[in-house]
Amino acid sequence: xxxxxxxxDVRNAAMRELSARAVNGSEPSATxxxxxxxxxxxRLAVSGAPGGPMAAGESGGxxxxxxxxGGVLFNRQVSTRYWHLAVSAPAAAxxxxxxxxxxxxCGDDGEPLLRRPMSVYQMHRGRGELHFLxxxxxxxxxxxxxxxxxxxxxxxxxxxxxxxxxxxxxxVLLVARGVGLATLGxxxxxxxxxxxxxxxVLSAQTARDVLSESYMRSCGAxxxxxxxxxxxxxxxxxxxxxxxxxxxxxxxxxxxxxxQRLTALLQEMAAERGLPGQAALEEPMGCGLGVCYCCVxxxxxxxxxxxxxxxxxxxxxxxxxxxxx
Amino acid sequence: xxxxxxVGGLMLxxxxxxxxxxxxxxxxxxxDLNALGALVTKSxxxxxxxxxxxxxxxxxxxxxxxxxxxQGKGINAFVRDTVPFYRGFQxxxxxxxxxxxxxxFADLASSATVPGVAALEVNISCPNxxxxxxxxxxxxxxxxxxxxxxxxxxxxxxxxxxxxNTGALTEVAQAAEAAGADALVVANTILAMAIDVETRxxxxxxxxxxxxxxxxxxxxxxxxxQTARAVRIPIIGCGGVASGNDALEYLLAGASAxxxxxxxxxxxxAMSTIIAEIEAYAVRHGVSRIADLIGAAQQR
Ligand SMILES: Cc1cc2nc3c(=O)[nH]c(=O)nc-3n(C[C@H](O)[C@H](O)[C@H](O)COP(=O)(O)OP(=O)(O)OC[C@H]3O[C@@H](n4cnc5c(N)ncnc54)[C@H](O)[C@@H]3O)c2cc1C
Ligand SMILES: Cc1cc2nc3c(=O)[nH]c(=O)nc-3n(C[C@H](O)[C@H](O)[C@H](O)COP(=O)(O)O)c2cc1C
Ligand code: FES
Numbered sequence: 198x199x200x201x202x203x204x205x206d207v208r209n210a211a212m213r214e215l216s217a218r219a220v221n222g223s224e225p226s227a228t229x230x231x232x233x234x235x236x237x238x239x240r241l242a243v244s245g246a247p248g249g250p251m252a253a254g255e256s257g258g259x260x261x262x263x264x265x266x267g268g269v270l271f272n273r274q275v276s277t278r279y280w281h282l283a284v285s286a287p288a289a290a291x292x293x294x295x296x297x298x299x300x301x302x303c304g305d306d307g308e309p310l311l312r313r314p315m316s317v318y319q320m321h322r323g324r325g326e327l328h329f330l331x332x333x334x335x336x337x338x339x340x341x342x343x344x345x346x347x348x349x350x351x352x353x354x355x356x357x358x359x360x361x362x363x364x365x366x367x368x369v370l371l372v373a374r375g376v377g378l379a380t381l382g383x384x385x386x387x388x389x390x391x392x393x394x395x396x397x398v399l400s401a402q403t404a405r406d407v408l409s410e411s412y413m414r415s416c417g418a419x420x421x422x423x424x425x426x427x428x429x430x431x432x433x434x435x436x437x438x439x440x441x442x443x444x445x446x447x448x449x450x451x452x453x454x455x456x457q458r459l460t461a462l463l464q465e466m467a468a469e470r471g472l473p474g475q476a477a478l479e480e481p482m483g484c485g486l487g488v489c490y491c492c493v494x495x496x497x498x499x500x501x502x503x504x505x506x507x508x509x510x511x512x513x514x515x516x517x518x519x520x521x522x
Numbered sequence: 523x524x525x526x527x528x529v530g531g532l533m534l535x536x537x538x539x540x541x542x543x544x545x546x547x548x549x550x551x552x553x554d555l556n557a558l559g560a561l562v563t564k565s566x567x568x569x570x571x572x573x574x575x576x577x578x579x580x581x582x583x584x585x586x587x588x589x590x591x592x593q594g595k596g597i598n599a600f601v602r603d604t605v606p607f608y609r610g611f612q613x614x615x616x617x618x619x620x621x622x623x624x625x626x627f628a629d630l631a632s633s634a635t636v637p638g639v640a641a642l643e644v645n646i647s648c649p650n651x652x653x654x655x656x657x658x659x660x661x662x663x664x665x666x667x668x669x670x671x672x673x674x675x676x677x678x679x680x681x682x683x684x685x686x687n688t689g690a691l692t693e694v695a696q697a698a699e700a701a702g703a704d705a706l707v708v709a710n711t712i713l714a715m716a717i718d719v720e721t722r723x724x725x726x727x728x729x730x731x732x733x734x735x736x737x738x739x740x741x742x743x744x745x746x747x748q749t750a751r752a753v754r755i756p757i758i759g760c761g762g763v764a765s766g767n768d769a770l771e772y773l774l775a776g777a778s779a780x781x782x783x784x785x786x787x788x789x790x791x792a793m794s795t796i797i798a799e800i801e802a803y804a805v806r807h808g809v810s811r812i813a814d815l816i817g818a819a820q821q822r
Contacts, residue, residue, distance in 0.1 A: 262551065262552070263551050263552050263790070264552055264790060264791050302788070302789075307584065307736065307764075308583075308584070309581060310581060310584060310585065310586065310735060310736070310784075310788055311581050311586060311787060311788065312787070312788065353552070353790060480576060480577070481576075481577045481578075481579050481580065482579065483544075483579050483586070483588065483784075483787045484544065484786065484787045484790075485787070486546075486548045486549065486551070486552065486790065487546065487548040488544065488545055488546030488547075488548050488549060488564070488786075489543060489544055489546075489579075489588075489590065489787065490564075490573060490578070490590045490593045490594075491578045491579035491588055491590060492576075492578070492579075493573060493576060493578065493590075493593060494576055495572075502572075504572045504573060504593060509548065
């Protein structure tokens with residue numbers, strides 16, 4: 198016997214809550230990624246109050262609704278370090294918003310034991326596809342790279358709170374490095390669908406590692422690539438580049454992910470100009486669901502320092518609240 | 523198939539429940555809470571705590587180290603927000619409590635004695651500020667002292683959670699029984715450490731942490747076996763349970779129930795699977811009451 202409410206009930210409740218907020222005007226910004234089919238569940242994913250206690254009903258959801266099996270469509274090496282993985286997972290693709298992540302099992306024989314968090318790089322709701330772009334680092338990602346077409350991928354998600362886009366914004370600047378090259382992909386797509394202009398600065402060791410450039414361009418973004426081997430990616434050079442963009446384009450918000458240095462730089466530049474910003478963070482995780490408090494970092498909030506869970510209260514946080522290590 | 527087991531003042535519908543700190547409200551999104559033997563909350567402390575510095579977790583071979591440091595909002599917020607959430611579920615709610623001194627433990631136990639709470643799990647494996655930070659459960663006298671105070675502060679069944687980091691395990695278990703504990707949870711994490719050879723620094727911010735997961739199971743099974751011989755109260759086995767067979771190993775060693783911790787992170791639906799696997803085993807072996815398996819591997 199289950200008292201867990203059906204997913205439909207939860208979605209309807211979320212829908213009611215959302216329309217109530219829209220009417221009140223208390224939530225001026227729309228969530229991104231809703232362009233194509235504006236599914237209710239992706240709003241559900243971003244509708245919970247970060248860090249707040251859940252009401253009994255709110256947590257409902259049919260049992261095992263977040264535990265999913267994806268069918269691997271392809272898993273290709275796209276540069277020396279990066280792989281592009283596509284899975285068929287229609288429910289997850291429909292439910293997920295930019296900036297959210299999935300917690301992936303990287304081997305079913307117990308090694309490695311823990312799952313690995315990966316943010317969504319592309320989602321194609323019509324085709325029921327989710328894509329990941331990942332760097333092979335250690336045991337987990339090495340196992341991930343062994344997946345073949347037709348294999349199944351054990352995923353928990355979509356998890357966390359994603360990015361927020363305001364339909365009134367004219368343009369946004371994305372600054373990505375490392376993991377951010379994947380994480381900011383769906384932001385470009387969502388902004389484009391909302392009619393917001395996107396300029397993306399993509400940073401990597403070499404130009405070959407900037408795999409999301411063509412995807413971002415196909416989403417209508419203007420892209421600028423900076424690399425270590427051309428000496429264009431250092432902080433002073435980046436400061437100049439970003440200052441130039443902010444001076445010459447109508448940019449209403451900054452988004453960043455993947456580099457501490459760049460997050461610090463953007464935090465400073467956004468504060469100087471009074472611009473809002475959002476950063477997606479990484480932190481080692483236990484549960485990924487919000488129960489264990491393994492992924493907690495301190496954040497500077499109005500009320501003082503707060504210790505928040507990257508997996509549940511984030512991974513996307515207001516840029517101004519991030520405290521650098 | 524009768525899956526019921528009696529554990530420290532409660533009759534559980536089956537012997538599988540989560541371990542403290544690895545379970546919370548959010549789990550209701552992945553698993554049917556009404557299918558579990560009990561619901562065990564993360565340890566609650568008298569006052570809000572911010573926890574330890576990050577990183578708080580590091581993976582090791584077949585296990586993980588954690589040093590969360592019991593971050594939480596404190597007992598008042600817990601009673602106000604968390605207890606009502608679980609009233610919506612029928613599985614008994616077991617509240618884990620943790621404090622710095624014996625008197626604080628007693629006050630906390632009394633504050634946690636509210637409608638909707640079925641039992642208290644006393645986390646005496648946490649550091650004792652009155653004994654130089656050693657945990658209560660490292661020492662029989664300290665164990666007896668703190669549990670006697672808690673016993674007089676509440677009428678709820680008390681489960682004492684022991685630490686594996688002691689050379690006096692059976693003496694501590696007997697002290698807990700003598701002080702009035704209704705059951706023992708064996709055990710908390712094993713104090714451990716891991717170092718990143720590239721950075722030459724400890725892998726977790728707090729330097730040392732607690733080892734959990736499949737790696738510790740053989741050690742804790744042994745401890746359950748020894749404890750079961752030393753006391754008459756029921757034992758809950760906790761350490762590395764990942765499958766129905768792991769749970770059965772604990773029952774056969776002498777545990778009346780098991781707690782699943784780290785494996786909830788690996789497979790959030792694991793507890794449902796484990797319950798199904800225990801049932802399948804019983805059917806396969808013609809066992810009509812799961813309780814008949816308790817201690818079956820004990821050499822007498
Ligand atoms: C929300 C989130 C989204 C992410 N999205 C992407 C993505 O889209 N593409 C991508 O390439 N990488 C992404 N990462 C980083 C990715 O999770 C790590 O690179 C991966 O866990 C490394 O695992 P490994 O076994 O190969 O490496 P190892 O270094 O052997 O991992 C050892 C342990 O450390 C943890 N760990 C290592 N690096 C990180 C990290 N950066 N963040 C959190 N935990 C880490 C692992 O999970 C594992 O438990 C993301 C991380 C987070 C937190
Ligand atoms: C992240 C994490 C947090 C924990 N927090 C607590 C806690 O608050 N109180 C407690 O008594 N035990 C806590 N534990 C210990 C577990 O309850 C359990 O005793 C231990 O993890 C061994 O079981 P396992 O191998 O199944 O994980 C925690 C364990 C982990 C991994
Ligand atoms: S990983 Fe468990 S709370 Fe974030």
